[in-house]
Amino acid sequence: KKTFKIAAIPGDGIGNEVLPEGLRVVEAAARKWSLDLSFETIEWASCDYYLQHGKMMPDDWFEQLKGFDALYFGAVGWPDKVPDHISLWGSLLKFRRDFDQYVNIRPVRLFPGVPCPLAGREPGDIDFVVIRENTEGEYSSLGGRMFEGTEHEFVLQESVFTRRGVDRILKYAFDLAQTRERKQLTAATKSNGMAVSMPYWDERVAAMAEKYPEIKWDKQHIDILCARFVLQPDRFDVVVASNLFGDILSDLGPACAGTIGIAPSANLNPERNFPSLFEPVHGSAPDIYGRNIANPIAMIWSGALMLDFLGNGDERYKAAHDGILQAIERVIAEGPVTPDLGGKASTQDVGKAIADAL
Amino acid sequence: KKTFKIAAIPGDGIGNEVLPEGLRVVEAAARKWSLDLSFETIEWASCDYYLQHGKMMPDDWFEQLKGFDALYFGAVGWPDKVPDHISLWGSLLKFRRDFDQYVNIRPVRLFPGVPCPLAGREPGDIDFVVIRENTEGEYSSLGGRMFEGTEHEFVLQESVFTRRGVDRILKYAFDLAQTRERKQLTAATKSNGMAVSMPYWDERVAAMAEKYPEIKWDKQHIDILCARFVLQPDRFDVVVASNLFGDILSDLGPACAGTIGIAPSANLNPERNFPSLFEPVHGSAPDIYGRNIANPIAMIWSGALMLDFLGNGDERYKAAHDGILQAIERVIAEGPVTPDLGGKASTQDVGKAIADAL
Numbered sequence: 001k002k003t004f005k006i007a008a009i010p011g012d013g014i015g016n017e018v019l020p021e022g023l024r025v026v027e028a029a030a031r032k033w034s035l036d037l038s039f040e041t042i043e044w045a046s047c048d049y050y051l052q053h054g055k056m057m058p059d060d061w062f063e064q065l066k067g068f069d070a071l072y073f074g075a076v077g078w079p080d081k082v083p084d085h086i087s088l089w090g091s092l093l094k095f096r097r098d099f100d101q102y103v104n105i106r107p108v109r110l111f112p113g114v115p116c117p118l119a120g121r122e123p124g125d126i127d128f129v130v131i132r133e134n135t136e137g138e139y140s141s142l143g144g145r146m147f148e149g150t151e152h153e154f155v156l157q158e159s160v161f162t163r164r165g166v167d168r169i170l171k172y173a174f175d176l177a178q179t180r181e182r183k184q185l186t187a188a189t190k191s192n193g194m195a196v197s198m199p200y201w202d203e204r205v206a207a208m209a210e211k212y213p214e215i216k217w218d219k220q221h222i223d224i225l226c227a228r229f230v231l232q233p234d235r236f237d238v239v240v241a242s243n244l245f246g247d248i249l250s251d252l253g254p255a256c257a258g259t260i261g262i263a264p265s266a267n268l269n270p271e272r273n274f275p276s277l278f279e280p281v282h283g284s285a286p287d288i289y290g291r292n293i294a295n296p297i298a299m300i301w302s303g304a305l306m307l308d309f310l311g312n313g314d315e316r317y318k319a320a321h322d323g324i325l326q327a328i329e330r331v332i333a334e335g336p337v338t339p340d341l342g343g344k345a346s347t348q349d350v351g352k353a354i355a356d357a358l
Numbered sequence: 359k360k361t362f363k364i365a366a367i368p369g370d371g372i373g374n375e376v377l378p379e380g381l382r383v384v385e386a387a388a389r390k391w392s393l394d395l396s397f398e399t400i401e402w403a404s405c406d407y408y409l410q411h412g413k414m415m416p417d418d419w420f421e422q423l424k425g426f427d428a429l430y431f432g433a434v435g436w437p438d439k440v441p442d443h444i445s446l447w448g449s450l451l452k453f454r455r456d457f458d459q460y461v462n463i464r465p466v467r468l469f470p471g472v473p474c475p476l477a478g479r480e481p482g483d484i485d486f487v488v489i490r491e492n493t494e495g496e497y498s499s500l501g502g503r504m505f506e507g508t509e510h511e512f513v514l515q516e517s518v519f520t521r522r523g524v525d526r527i528l529k530y531a532f533d534l535a536q537t538r539e540r541k542q543l544t545a546a547t548k549s550n551g552m553a554v555s556m557p558y559w560d561e562r563v564a565a566m567a568e569k570y571p572e573i574k575w576d577k578q579h580i581d582i583l584c585a586r587f588v589l590q591p592d593r594f595d596v597v598v599a600s601n602l603f604g605d606i607l608s609d610l611g612p613a614c615a616g617t618i619g620i621a622p623s624a625n626l627n628p629e630r631n632f633p634s635l636f637e638p639v640h641g642s643a644p645d646i647y648g649r650n651i652a653n654p655i656a657m658i659w660s661g662a663l664m665l666d667f668l669g670n671g672d673e674r675y676k677a678a679h680d681g682i683l684q685a686i687e688r689v690i691a692e693g694p695v696t697p698d699l700g701g702k703a704s705t706q707d708v709g710k711a712i713a714d715a716l
């Protein structure tokens with residue numbers, strides 16, 4: 001019987017507030033369903049660590065973490081302390097890339113009881129999943145400056161799309177669409193503007209689609225696709241996107257479903273060669289840190305995704321995932337909820353209520 | 359007394375349906391306010407032209423067009439005939455770049471009578487303008503493929519940000535914010551992910567902001583910024599963005615304000631060395647072409663922006679701009695309107711009604 005080793009990494013800002021609530025619920029679930037989990041808290045990977053050590057993580061971070069089965073991650077970033085590109089490329093983006101977590105799964109769902117910013121939308125109208133490529137694409141540190149500091153200064157930045165990188169995320173997304181009732185897939189593109197990378201992406205989408213004759217698929221330019229998330233959210237089932245477009249769609253989608261405070265994500269290395277990472281879609285939100293008003297549900301839901309992935313089909317883990325989701329649904333509908341959902345509860349109140357509802 | 363020369367370019371799809379209505383209203387305004395305009399229709403710059411000639415435009419397109427004061431442009435693109443990157447880089451994107459139309463102005467406003475997809479929003483809650491960089495950034499055809507056709511295939515695509523290009527659009531946006539009541543500016547960024555280009559953009563924003571101490575400004579990552587367009591559209595005044603981010607925001611914004619069928623844009627060469635271009639934000643929409651249900655208001659409003667720019671302070675042209683806007687407001691409120699606004703009118707019905715309302 002294997003014990004799953006989980007590294008709990010709070011990071012910055014509200015990461016420190018929501019992670020304990022995630023752990024509270026995951027531990028309660030572990031007791032209830034007899035899951036075999038062990039936890040270790042990682043104190044580095046934060047801007048405060050950077051201010052002390054001049055780097056976000058110790059040099060042997062990879063060695064320290066690679067033996068874990070999962071990283072349960074709060075959020076990183078505090079731009080007044082460390083510029084975002086330094087803090088993120090020094091932590092989260094390193095995890096995603098070096099642990100080859102190439103699939104980023106971001107479910108979007110309107111829950112009963114959540115005030116929806118879209119007029120006239122009911123639970124059931126918004127229920128789709130964004131599958132985001134997570135290791136390449138537009139997220140790149142390749143490039144540089146020329147004629148620096150002069151009037152002629154310019155910057156080049158590379159986007160990188162590999163056949164391996166594109167095909168494996170598309171395959172994941174089409175496979176997923178195949179398991180769903182509607183069997184529908186939308187690929188985000190912008191081949192009319194980004195004239196090198198995106199026509200390639202389109203080609204690979206068309207090639208992959210040929211292997212899935214049952215899937216109804218289309219491609220949509222990112223500009224109109226964003227508009228349709230607002231105007232016709234019911235028309236989406238599986239949305240597959242590059243790193244940047246997936247990032248945008250997975251903040252916009254949850255906003256359309258009421259709040260990014262509940263949106264979870266799973267950064268998967270499906271082959272399980274390296275730890276996968278589970279984190280809320282929201283960031284570290286320095287502006288609200290310290291007030292205990294951050295919604296812990298995104299963190300808690302991410303914990304449920306973690307258990308499901310770790311269990312890899314084991315019934316107890318599946319039951320724990322489903323149980324946490326039901327508890328979340330119930331607490332959203334009956335309260336207590338945090339201010340982003342119209343309530344007055346604290347982060348801890350919500351965490352406790354969900355743990356109790358288990 | 360100068361006569362302004364306007365090239366009318368329908369392009370593809372519904373460009374052919376909405377442009378005549380735009381011309382109808384602009385011509386009616388010209389009669390009413392004694393404007394000195396002449397028109398010439400350009401039959402190329404379309405996918406059908408491409409199918410006949412193997413290119414989107416004749417080789418001397420630049421010579422043919424450079425003497426015009428404005429291009430009044432429908433829409434280009436018909437992916438079943440010509441791939442989008444070929445049709446767009448062969449026409450619209452060439453105009454923007456070669457005529458140095460580096461400012462793309464895209465107002466977003468919720469009009470009385472427009473059904474708003476955002477719950478509880480009233481006219482007045484959504485009233486901002488997206489200023490989009492229009493000649494460089496992520497829109498680039500620089501890059502290429504390596505190991506083509508093999509498993510090792512990959513694609514590099516460059517984004518290009520020059521100091522000149524970035525600073526001039528920022529200056530335009532800050533200058534504009536300075537003239538507005540709220541004096542507020544938001545710069546879209548993604549410096550946490552795009553680690554070369556966007557930190558540079560952020561630096562230039564901060565440097566420009568120092569020259570405008572009266573402006574309240576902030577920068578927001580594009581993911582959360584898109585979310586806030588849905589959740590808090592009232593908080594925006596001037597939003598300045600790179601080419602790609604401006605493209606996304608200027609479709610999403612109008613969607614939040616009810617329909618992209620009314621969203622206009624002005625592609626300006628502020629120095630007037632070359633013709634500026636005025637076009638709806640929506641595209642050629644092959645799926646609805648031929649049914650005469652396309653909303654002509656985006657085209658008509660773009661015409662108003664054209665007159666305002668051409669007049670360059672001349673009272674008659676300003677009056678024509680304001681008069682067209684009032685006529686649009688009235689027809690939106692009282693009808694007739696097209697199906698995207700919940701009505702049953704045809705493209706032509708709406709065009710006639712707005713011309714009559716003048």
Ligand SMILES: CC(C)[C@H](C(=O)O)[C@@H](O)C(=O)O
Binds near residue numbers: 435446
């Ligand atoms: C058609 C396309 C190339 C264009 C763009 O992306 O600029 C359009 O979406 C727009 O917004 O004007």
Ligand SMILES: CC(C)[C@H](C(=O)O)[C@@H](O)C(=O)O
Binds near residue numbers: 077092283550
């Ligand atoms: C913090 C940032 C680098 C990150 C991203 O852009 O991937 C975040 O926005 C996310 O969506 O996980």
